Amino acid sequence: MSDVKDDAVAAPRAAREPHRARLKLITVIATFGGLLFGYDTGVINGALPYMRSDLGLTPFTEGLVTSSLLLGAALGAVAGGRLSDRRGRRRTILLLAVVFLAGTLGCTLAPATAVMVGSRFVLGLAVGGASVTVPTYLAEVSPAERRGRLVTQNELMIVTGQLLAFTFNAVIGNAFGESGGVWRWMLVLATLPAVVLWFGMLVLPESPRWLAARGRSGEALAVLRQVRAAHRAEAELAEVEQLAAADERSRSGGWADLATPWLRRLVGVGVGIAVVQQITGVNSIMYYGTQILTGAGFSANGALTANIANGVISVLATFAGIWLLGRRNRRPVLLAGQAGTLCALLLIGIFSLVLPAGTGRAFVVLALTVTFLAFQQGAISPVTWLMLSEIFPLRLRGFGFGLCALVLWLTNFAIGLLFPVLVDGMGISGTFFLFVVLGLGAVAFVAKHVPETRGRSLETLEEELRARYSAR
Template sequence: MANQVTEKGRTPKAFLRIITLVSTFGGLLFGYDTGVINGALPYMAKPDQLNLTPLTEGLVTSSLLLGAALGAVFGGRLSDRNGRRKNILSLALLFFIAALGCTFSPNAGIMLVFRFLLGLAVGGASVTVPTFLAEMAPVERRGRLVTQNELMIVTGQFLAFALNATIASTLGENDHVWRYMLVVATLPAVVLWFGMLIVPESPRWLAAHGKVGEALRVLQQVREENRAQAELQEIKAAIATESEIQKATMKDLNVPWVRRIVVLGIGIAMSSQLTGVNSIMYYGSEILKEAGFATKAALIGNVANGVISVLATFVGIWLLGKVGRRSMMLWGLTGTTTVLLLIGVFSSLLKGNESLPYVILSLTVTFLAIMQGAIGPVLWVSLSEIFPLRLRGLGMGISVFFLWITNFVIGLLFPILIQKVGLSGTFYAFAAIGVVSIIFIWKTMPETKGRSLEEIESYFRTYDEVHIDQKTAVSK
């Protein structure tokens, strides 16, 4: 069969690349909007601007994260009902409106409202874009295409750090320099909205809603010759199988092995955030200022954090194919906890020393290299692997919700902790939590690499049956 898109001058692979690039602008916006506050905060906090206290600094930062928690919960449901493409178009519009609202906010109250709305868009994008990519990609390229969204997230954060430094260096004397930093986020939102107009709907979603003919036409645009019809049959078979599976509900948490998997998912999600990674991603400039850098120097130094995050993500993707998930997580947590402890030690021993800012910068760069190279990649892969099909929606929803709520709490409390207990005390606390996370992962997380979902389910069932039998024998 002739390729049906040649008349438009593009091959299926080329069209798939366009789809991936356009849709992952949602990930770029996710990264930029979570990272831009890092550089904007020192300027908007000034008395002649929004006059932020440590509490309102935390609220401005974390209101986005609370919105993201809710956006993640409802974003998946809306994309199931309305379609992935329509949902991303709506999110692009919300990104644009919320970014403009933040840019022109006259006070902290209005800023909180629009940061929360921006969070709804971030949370919605965090679940909708990977789902859309997974459903558009052929099976042999699925992993690579989905991880491109993760790469775009850290690229967005890097761009935020780099543009913050550039804008501060050129417009630093302008009272409203932070508004220029925030308004940049409208540009990728425009690209995402117009780009999605030429992108088709997910064939998986179309087939699930009875639009089989449209699903076939989309597959013929993004698959090589003779593959579209065969894949459509596979999609229809999968949909038929799923329709026969009874979906899990909250009542299923009464079953011990189900509850154990969900608790593990929550623990993995929370452990990744309790490293304090986002205290560095959101407050990196404040940390470097606290260590002794001037504001502009802190913004420039913080660019190194963005660069290493991007590079380490490539390494993490490569390591996933070589190393076990459990080993990567344990070694990653051990590394980040050690670095957190060193930040606490050096910020105490070298307080007032001219070398302290450079020591702290080198340690934050090291921390992010370990975090993005080991813990970050394992997080999403493990969450997708530990839940059997019947539990995936419930388990992923609960786990991601706790991830964002943990993120919210850290974003809210970090400025207050810095004020109350200082840089060293704050990072000693993160290091102590890191030790607890290592113990939790070591005791509860099995190795899932190379195991089928059925084998993982069997492991959890067998584990609980053995322990129940042991307890029964002891009681007798």
Template sequence: MASSSAPAHTSDTPSNLPPDTPGPHVSRLRLITVVATFGGLLFGYDTGVINGALEPMTEQLGLTSTTEGIVVSILIFGAAIGALLGGRLSDSFGRRHNIIWLAGLFIVGTIGCSLSPSWEVLTVFRFILGLAVGGASTTVPVYLAEVSPYERRGSLVTRNEVMIVLGQFLAFIINAIIFQIWGGEEHVWRWMLVVAVLPAFALLFGMLRMPESPRWLSGRGRDDEAREVLHQVRSPERADAEMDEVHALIEEEQEAQTGGWSDLAVPWVRRLIFIGIGLGIVQQVTGINSIMYYGTQLLQDAGFSAEAAIIANTLNGLASLLGITVGILLINKIDRRRMLLGGYGLIIFFHLAVGLAGNFLPENDFKPYAILVLVALFVFFMQGTLGPLVWLMLAEIFPLKIRSFAMGTCVFVLWITNALVAFAFPQVVSALGIGPTFFIFAGIGVLSTIFIYFFVPETRGKTLEQFEAEMSA
């Protein structure tokens, strides 16, 4: 079943909505998706570029091991704060306006980083970039979920994850190309960083011509504007029917007075936030971002030379991109829970395989290539399952009134987990070696699988409003 088709009819399929027939609105929705996901591209590039830029940056700015850790990690902590604030700001001022402001932060942060005369100034602008990255990680999936018809929501929301991994892959490729051409120049790292200003301007000018989320507009009592937006991205019959459903649900939510921390007193809302936080944690404890941040260093530890490692690391970026592409093709055909559980089973298998290779393969020319292939396979299956599914489910499971608040809270925890794993990874590899480090990941994966099995609900084939009604009942 293609992602553009409605799912087969089941008891979970919303029978009260007419089908979203083909028309000019499909092209408009596609354009909105492309423009908004430049935020994901910037997310990926700015988190991945440090992988190759760190060594020449260290040489020119005289970084110590402590200041190097600060420069790398400050973006992650900034992203955690940006995720927390981004949800509230998009609730107050709108998803579209928030993305426009984030594009401005990306531009300021990128130019500031590339021109930084010292590590202190670089740290300030890396923090600004982190705010933009975190805000984008919260706002863009919600915006896409709210403009998408439920039949295509899975494939459209996860396009943002495609752009994230594409951004990381491009960062690895551009780093390798720039290093090969200008590797001897002391300012080479500045060119690696400044490339990101191009998609930042594309995001800024593109979003100026995009519509606001119809669900956000309706929630602010601007029903005429919401209906107009829905007519841009739906067939006429579907737009009117969907508008009536959204409006009815918003009235119910206003009566329930949902919208913030007070909602934690409501058991079903508290359960959803607990599930969202858990999903963010189980995604990050796979160690995927340890590979994205430290892949080059890991491959050097495996036995590659420094120059060979920066080139070999592009295989991890390619595996990530191919994985997310396969995931997009499957995400509307397989139930979310089944895909999460099957994906984590494969992730644990390759954690164990990397651990066994690191511990028991003899030290020869074959070993680093074996570890490279196994790590790339782990990246492929991770990005083909948990990578897109977690972001999609975070955009699906929360009621409208607290959607951005809850998304911001969960993504804040996701980024803090990301930071903790990123801090621990190089130290654990240095102290224990590659093998035991991946055995630890496998053990954590077993616990994560238990959490998914017992707590995570199914959301496939349901509108955002229908899922909310089921959970509240």
């Protein structure tokens, strides 16, 4: 503890030390995986209207093109985690960079819908793999006192990638919107960060925790000396080896543990939290925001430009959410976020019904989508990922988190697939009213079942949750 305190007091001096510069470089390069995650999930927002005519898309195939990435991400999240355990975090991220590049080129050159769907699925494998491997790598390289801050930078890079996608969509669409295949230029830009990620990871070290878990203590110490002050590296190696041994024991966690009633209930709560995050309808706006704004009354180019506001507010709200979670309990923040998103969705549905199509309705809907994202990205999304990393006991943490991530991506897939079909059949108002009904159920679930996790060590929290869910 004294080492951590000394580092905090001597921050100005430590900032000049090489290990801090090295750690910053690792964070910047590794989070290009998050940037790609954000860009590839956000770029479809502006590209889809142009694909519709070039590829002859129907409402169903629009949903299929969008959601095929999400189905791939569900598989990639599970496979990526297992691969990184076996082959290492660094090697897995290198492989993901190649998959990002291959998937992007496949989408860019796709001559028909079937090829586009297949390429988006491949791209999804990389997105899902990055969603679990990059945060794990950052957590294992970071010192304890900076871990939260460095890991959450990946979340910032995700929303930054979405903002870049919205911005480039607007620039390209406004400049070349009448040209055939303009969507291909929107997609191909993602090759650049994929190349940066691959070359960058070549010069980065492997996770010291992964190395220690495989008995490669000398290599683990060499990595720690790169990213720690000299007086901390050797002392921390013993802690890393102890944690690695605990992780090795924890691998016994799996389906058999669900026979224990309190663990089964706890996993059910985790799955519920994952579903709650998705049924707000957030990704209907992140994937189909341009179409929503066009339907509200914007021109095609105007919708592309206005959609940048959704990206800007997502970045700003994520900053605010990180600050808020350091000062407020998790459950009230989550409930406040749900209340805010419910009101925004309800008002979008109402104003889409009562206001005539035109500029007035267009700007009202834009203001409400921005409000929705402020509550979603500032409260619901950060709480979701934080609580899922906290609630599971050590032996079940990897399995439980992976299962919840799988359910989250599958729910995301279902919403991405069905949203254009619902809008075609029910209209935008009816679709958002449906999200409101689902949201009311989500509020009831959180109020009744989700525990508070702030201010407790993971060990204390495990004992509290064991007592809470064993008593039911």
